[in-house]
Amino acid sequence: MSVEVSVRGVSRVHGPTRALDEVDLDIKAGQAVAFMGPSGAGKSTLLHLVGVMDLPDQGEIHVGGRRVDDLGRRGLDRHRRAVGFVFQRFHLLPALSLLDNVLVPVLPRRVAFDRRARARELLAAVGLAGRERALPGELSGGQLQRVAIARALIAHPPLLLADEPTGNLDSVTGQEIVDLLLSVREEYGMTMLVATHNPEVAAACDRVVRMRDGRIVGDDRVTPAEGVLDRIGRLG
Numbered sequence: 131m132s133v134e135v136s137v138r139g140v141s142r143v144h145g146p147t148r149a150l151d152e153v154d155l156d157i158k159a160g161q162a163v164a165f166m167g168p169s170g171a172g173k174s175t176l177l178h179l180v181g182v183m184d185l186p187d188q189g190e191i192h193v194g195g196r197r198v199d200d201l202g203r204r205g206l207d208r209h210r211r212a213v214g215f216v217f218q219r220f221h222l223l224p225a226l227s228l229l230d231n232v233l234v235p236v237l238p239r240r241v242a243f244d245r246r247a248r249a250r251e252l253l254a255a256v257g258l259a260g261r262e263r264a265l266p267g268e269l270s271g272g273q274l275q276r277v278a279i280a281r282a283l284i285a286h287p288p289l290l291l292a293d294e295p296t297g298n299l300d301s302v303t304g305q306e307i308v309d310l311l312l313s314v315r316e317e318y319g320m321t322m323l324v325a326t327h328n329p330e331v332a333a334a335c336d337r338v339v340r341m342r343d344g345r346i347v348g349d350d351r352v353t354p355a356e357g358v359l360d361r362i363g364r365l366g
């Protein structure tokens with residue numbers, strides 16, 4: 131399950147800084163897009179706006195054909211449920227077990243699946259079977275990011291946003307996380323937006339959008355034969 135994302139004339143301003151400056155972008159359902167560019171280019175701001183953790187000062191954002199920058203409380207809740215987010219700094223809750231951390235996004239609501247069984251499955255899928263009761267403090271950075279990826283997937287999100295998911299990891303561990311994200315995406319087929327400085331991540335995506343000073347300055351589509359989207363198409 132995946133959704134298309136459309137960003138139209140979006141600006142986000144902080145005082146004198148144009149974090150985003152009239153950005154237009156269309157992402158197809160199921161596409162994996164890497165956002166690259168120097169620190170301060172606006173990558174995080176763009177991901178936050180698509181996930182509606184922040185709102186634009188100008189322009190519109192549509193996800194799955196629905197406008198999301200003017201939602202009321204209930205619409206916002208519904209949209210946020212459809213988005214999985216992976217952060218550079220993991221953001222796990224230190225007093226909760228790994229299993230409970232994975233469950234956090236679905237704790238306050240009714241869901242149509244066995245949430246504990248799914249959390250166990252996801253922990254196993256990210257290589258942490260048997261560690262359900264461990265606490266985050268017992269884990270390495272790479273393992274913490276694995277838990278965060280499992281948490282991002284708990285509600286079957288059609289859209290996965292990852293903000294420098296390998297930024298706090300050494301290159302070997304980072305590569306493992308890259309491989310995990312890509313296999314997860316291949317398995318679930320969601321749309322994926324990744325802000326990254328990691329060329330391996332970018333190379334594995336279907337498309338690389340380059341940003342600078344709040345604007346898109348480059349947009350390269352990987353040749354179809356190399357794209358993950360194409361592999362899914364051929365499998366499906």
Ligand SMILES: Nc1ncnc2c1ncn2[C@@H]1O[C@H](COP(=O)(O)OP(=O)(O)O)[C@@H](O)[C@H]1O
Pocket residue numbers: 144147148149150167168169170171172173174175176325
């Ligand atoms: N909450 C904020 N307050 C003030 N300035 C901000 C805020 N968020 C982002 N910015 C500024 O907006 C620009 C883009 O930031 P960001 O989206 O974090 O870039 P990136 O993720 O590409 O490093 C930077 O100049 C940053 O300092």
Ligand SMILES: [Mg+2]
Pocket residue numbers: 173174175293325
């Ligand atoms: Mg950033």
